[in-house]
Amino acid sequence: MSMGKLALQNFKSSFKNYLALILSLGFTVLIFLNFQYLVYSDALTILGQQNAEYSEILVQVVSVVLVCFIFFFLWYSTNVFLTKRKKEIGIYIFMGLTNQKIGRLYMMESMMTGGTALALGIGAGILTTRLFQMILMALSGIAADIQFHFVLQPILITAAVYLAIYFLFVLKGYVSIVRSSVLDMVSANRKNEYVQQKNWILMGKAIAGTGILASGYYMATKDGGQEVMGNVMIAVILVIIGIYLLFDGLLPVLFQKLAKNKRFLYQKERTLWINNVIFRMKKNYRTYAMVCILMLCSVTALATGFAMNERYENIQHFRNTYTYQLLGSQPDLDRQITPLIEKENPIEYSTRAEILMLDSGQDASESYQKIYGLLSYSQIRELAGLANLKCDIEEPADDEVISVSHLYLLSLMTNRNHVNVTLDGKEYHQTAEINEPYLGYLQEDMEYYLVNDRVFQMLLPKGQVLYTYNYRITDPLNYKASLDELDALTNGNPDVYTGRIAIDPENKGDEWIKVAYSVCVFMFLVFVMASGSILFMKLYNDAFEEKERYGVLQKLGYQRNKLRKAISRELAFAYVLPFAIMTLSSYFSIHALEKMMNTSLLILNMVSVAIILLFFLLCYLLSVSMYQKNAGLKKSS
Amino acid sequence: MSETKVAEIKNLVKDYGTRGFQTRVLKGIDLKINRNDFTAIMGPSGSGKTTLLNILSSIDKPTQGSVILDGKDITRISNRELSNLRRDKIGFIFQDYNLLDTMTLQDNIALPLSLNGVSSKICLEKTLELAETFGLTQHLKKYPYQLSGGQKQRGATCRALITDPEIIFADEPTGALDSKSSRDLLECLRLVNDQQKATILMVTHDAFCASYAKDVYILSDGKIQCRLSRGLTRKEFYDRIIDMQSSMGGDFS
Numbered sequence: 001m002s003m004g005k006l007a008l009q010n011f012k013s014s015f016k017n018y019l020a021l022i023l024s025l026g027f028t029v030l031i032f033l034n035f036q037y038l039v040y041s042d043a044l045t046i047l048g049q050q051n052a053e054y055s056e057i058l059v060q061v062v063s064v065v066l067v068c069f070i071f072f073f074l075w076y077s078t079n080v081f082l083t084k085r086k087k088e089i090g091i092y093i094f095m096g097l098t099n100q101k102i103g104r105l106y107m108m109e110s111m112m113t114g115g116t117a118l119a120l121g122i123g124a125g126i127l128t129t130r131l132f133q134m135i136l137m138a139l140s141g142i143a144a145d146i147q148f149h150f151v152l153q154p155i156l157i158t159a160a161v162y163l164a165i166y167f168l169f170v171l172k173g174y175v176s177i178v179r180s181s182v183l184d185m186v187s188a189n190r191k192n193e194y195v196q197q198k199n200w201i202l203m204g205k206a207i208a209g210t211g212i213l214a215s216g217y218y219m220a221t222k223d224g225g226q227e228v229m230g231n232v233m234i235a236v237i238l239v240i241i242g243i244y245l246l247f248d249g250l251l252p253v254l255f256q257k258l259a260k261n262k263r264f265l266y267q268k269e270r271t272l273w274i275n276n277v278i279f280r281m282k283k284n285y286r287t288y289a290m291v292c293i294l295m296l297c298s299v300t301a302l303a304t305g306f307a308m309n310e311r312y313e314n315i316q317h318f319r320n321t322y323t324y325q326l327l328g329s330q331p332d333l334d335r336q337i338t339p340l341i342e343k344e345n346p347i348e349y350s351t352r353a354e355i356l357m358l359d360s361g362q363d364a365s366e367s368y369q370k371i372y373g374l375l376s377y378s379q380i381r382e383l384a385g386l387a388n389l390k391c392d393i394e395e396p397a398d399d400e401v402i403s404v405s406h407l408y409l410l411s412l413m414t415n416r417n418h419v420n421v422t423l424d425g426k427e428y429h430q431t432a433e434i435n436e437p438y439l440g441y442l443q444e445d446m447e448y449y450l451v452n453d454r455v456f457q458m459l460l461p462k463g464q465v466l467y468t469y470n471y472r473i474t475d476p477l478n479y480k481a482s483l484d485e486l487d488a489l490t491n492g493n494p495d496v497y498t499g500r501i502a503i504d505p506e507n508k509g510d511e512w513i514k515v516a517y518s519v520c521v522f523m524f525l526v527f528v529m530a531s532g533s534i535l536f537m538k539l540y541n542d543a544f545e546e547k548e549r550y551g552v553l554q555k556l557g558y559q560r561n562k563l564r565k566a567i568s569r570e571l572a573f574a575y576v577l578p579f580a581i582m583t584l585s586s587y588f589s590i591h592a593l594e595k596m597m598n599t600s601l602l603i604l605n606m607v608s609v610a611i612i613l614l615f616f617l618l619c620y621l622l623s624v625s626m627y628q629k630n631a632g633l634k635k636s637s
Numbered sequence: 638m639s640e641t642k643v644a645e646i647k648n649l650v651k652d653y654g655t656r657g658f659q660t661r662v663l664k665g666i667d668l669k670i671n672r673n674d675f676t677a678i679m680g681p682s683g684s685g686k687t688t689l690l691n692i693l694s695s696i697d698k699p700t701q702g703s704v705i706l707d708g709k710d711i712t713r714i715s716n717r718e719l720s721n722l723r724r725d726k727i728g729f730i731f732q733d734y735n736l737l738d739t740m741t742l743q744d745n746i747a748l749p750l751s752l753n754g755v756s757s758k759i760c761l762e763k764t765l766e767l768a769e770t771f772g773l774t775q776h777l778k779k780y781p782y783q784l785s786g787g788q789k790q791r792g793a794t795c796r797a798l799i800t801d802p803e804i805i806f807a808d809e810p811t812g813a814l815d816s817k818s819s820r821d822l823l824e825c826l827r828l829v830n831d832q833q834k835a836t837i838l839m840v841t842h843d844a845f846c847a848s849y850a851k852d853v854y855i856l857s858d859g860k861i862q863c864r865l866s867r868g869l870t871r872k873e874f875y876d877r878i879i880d881m882q883s884s885m886g887g888d889f890s
């Protein structure tokens with residue numbers, strides 16, 4: 001029989017065993033293809049030029065993340081299956097096949113597995129693109145009529161990326177087979193992964209892991225200014241290393257300690273499952289660490305998307321505080337403006353504010369002179385009352401200012417208090433920052449500070465005063481009605497009027513954020529599914545190894561119930577441990593995000609963790625049933 | 638003397654294969670085993686020894702006949718009862734040891750007791766005691782892959798003994814061992830038979846192995862052909878078995 005035929009035969013006969021692998025590989029292909037399709041089909045163009053560009057960049061970023069993910073996923077899954085394969089095809093060594101030939105056999109079989117997965121993934125991917133895009137748009141709240149177009153490019157890119165990575169790991173497997181000794185090959189399964197390191201080294205690792213993890217959390221939640229971005233990057237790296245070390249050290253030390261304590265071990269079914277965990281220690285801790293990190297990423301991604309979307313909505317709301325805003329140099333222009341607007345629309349509320357434009361003065365530290373807008377306390381109180389805005393701030397002291405800022409989409413600085421501001425050569429202490437839209441859209445363009453009335457009066461002669469007249473009409477959608485008259489007014493008196501702002505409530509300026517939000521939701525689901533399937537796949541393989549052992553136990557007279565109990569415990573542990581550490585970690589990562597975005601994400605955190613819990617529960621139940629079947633504890637009729 | 642009877646089989650018949658293409662492997666076997674017996678069933682390869690043992694130990698079902706173990710006819714009881722019977726009344730020694738390679742020798746030996754819910758203190762004490770008897774004390778912390786075949790089989794024997802079973806079934810226990818390890822193991826089996834009054838039923842194709850037993854039944858052609866009982870020394874017994882074997886001819890190996 002030729003090698004090709006042999007490989008094909010092997011592939012056919014073990015197809016069922018690789019179904020889990022093929023399906024999960026196919027699934028990753030499907031997801032990747034769908035994202036590529038987003039870029040190359042015209043689905044995003046309906047968002048308009050600017051938004052489509054941003055969205056495309058976003059999708060490309062996600063693609064890069066997905067490529068990294070595929071890389072690790074393939075690495076993991078090929079590795080898991082290599083051990084199993086090694087033992088199965090290792091038998092051929094007794095038939096006189098050389099390592100090289102067995103390696104080639106492995107390559108051929110793997111390429112068949114990978115090829116099937118790719119074909120399935122691309123096939124299913126093409127079928128689902130339209131559905132995917134529709135869901136994405138629906139999630140984003142964007143009305144769109146999505147058509148299916150066949151585009152070749154994304155398929156080629158997907159196939160190329162996938163095959164390149166896959167081939168790399170198959171090649172790695174080949175090298176590993178060629179290099180292994182006969183004994184290795186035949187007993188590939190029987191290797192015990194008991195960690196022989198000294199206890200204190202393991203303890204050290206666990207403690208270092210915990211320490212690094214804690215400092216990661218600290219870095220993430222630490223207050224800071226410009227350096228926050230760097231801190232977050234450091235935190236991500238620290239958390240990943242910390243989780244890995246924690247599992248690397250804690251799991252062996254804990255379980256090997258437990259296994260040594262016979263008084264503990266010889267109770268219930270512990271001796272079975274605790275020893276099983278030790279038996280596959282390396283594989284276990286790596287898997288758990290990976291799953292834990294993956295889930296942490298997914299929860300954080302979801303929270304980021306959610307927070308950004310929420311922020312976007314707030315910004316929209318912020319901008320829509322007023323429908324029209326006119327700037328002028330005289331204090332009584334409302335007598336001209338109000339009747340003009342009232343002709344077309346009833347006014348809901350209107351305000352007027354006096355802004356003192358002032359430069360920072362002679363300050364050696366600043367290389368350029370900044371212009372600030374000053375607002376007086378009593379004026380803002382009055383304005384807030386008229387426009388129904390919050391104003392629970394205390395009047396600043398003579399040497400204090402309050403920054404009147406606006407919302408940022410992604411604010412990285414978590415500490416803006418206790419900074420000093422120089423106004424006309426004198427330092428003022430900033431005591432707080434508020435984001436109430438007292439000046440509406442205007443507030444986004446300049447830095448404004450609130451000072452007490454005395455300071456305002458004192459500084460009045462040093463700067464230039466500007467008046468803003470703000471109107472909110474009852475039907476903002478009808479904003480166009482007064483535009484012509486207002487323009488005629490401002491253009492006719494250029495020395496009095498310095499500007500006009502009108503807000504379109506349906507402005508689609510930053511729609512891409514909504515797309516980003518739904519992409520985040522998708523990433524969350526993908527990562528959660530991936531973590532579930534990684535655990536499932538691992539257990540699927542473990543179960544085959546256990547078959548013989550459970551056979552022996554049954555011969556010895558142990559009822560299936562009892563053995564099933566041991567299995568449920570072992571599997572429950574496999575799901576609970578990474579889940580628990582992820583839940584704890586997610587609290588900190590979400591908290592960091594909360595601080596940056598200045599919002600509460602606790603509920604979102606709980607919901608996303610609950611979703612993962614539910615999904616894991618499902619995976620767990622499936623795994624238990626599958627495990628029992630693969631381990632021969634269920635009659636497969 | 639009925640209270641000393643541990644197992645009894647009457648007219649045991651076993652067919653393999655589907656209707657019309659059946660081969661009769663066991664053609665009517667009667668056997669009685671009393672407490673503290675050390676019985677060997679000897680026969681050439683393919684004579685149905687494993688089949689017989691599997692039926693006796695309730696892993697397989699007979700075509701005809703009855704098997705009475707611990708006063709119950711095991712062909713008539715539920716699977717659950719069978720499991721419990723195997724767990725509580727029977728100790729197994731397999732040719733290929735069947736130790737669980739996920740755990741240390743100590744855990745392997747303690748396994749039956751710990752799974753039966755016996756207090757861990759007693760598990761521990763009994764394990765250490767048995768390991769001492771079988772000269773395994775230094776090897777308790779090792780995993781099966783770190784042990785020699787002889788050590789593994791002695792470990793498996795400890796595991797079989799730890800529940801104080803009514804009877805121990807051993808299928809070619811020395812089949813995978815070298816002669817020195819075989820001798821050590823058989824000495825151990827004899828020791829537990831002598832001192833701890835264990836009842837042992839062993840099947841083997843090897844006359845040397847059989848000569849450690851008190852009684853030897855020769856199985857051939859699906860039937861018990863004859864019974865030999867031990868005399869003064871093992872050596873003399875061995876010679877008698879060999880004589881019998883050669884007088885019967887056939888393909889003993």
Ligand SMILES: Nc1ncnc2c1ncn2[C@@H]1O[C@H](COP(=O)(O)OP(=O)(O)O)[C@@H](O)[C@H]1O
Nearest residue numbers: 653654662680681682683684685686687688689
């Ligand atoms: N499950 C089975 N199905 C069909 N025939 C079997 C089965 N098990 C054993 N046999 C046959 O029964 C005979 C006795 O087998 P066995 O009891 O294993 O012999 P021994 O252990 O004495 O070498 C052999 O001819 C064997 O081929």
Ligand SMILES: [Mg+2]
Nearest residue numbers: 686687688809
């Ligand atoms: Mg046999």
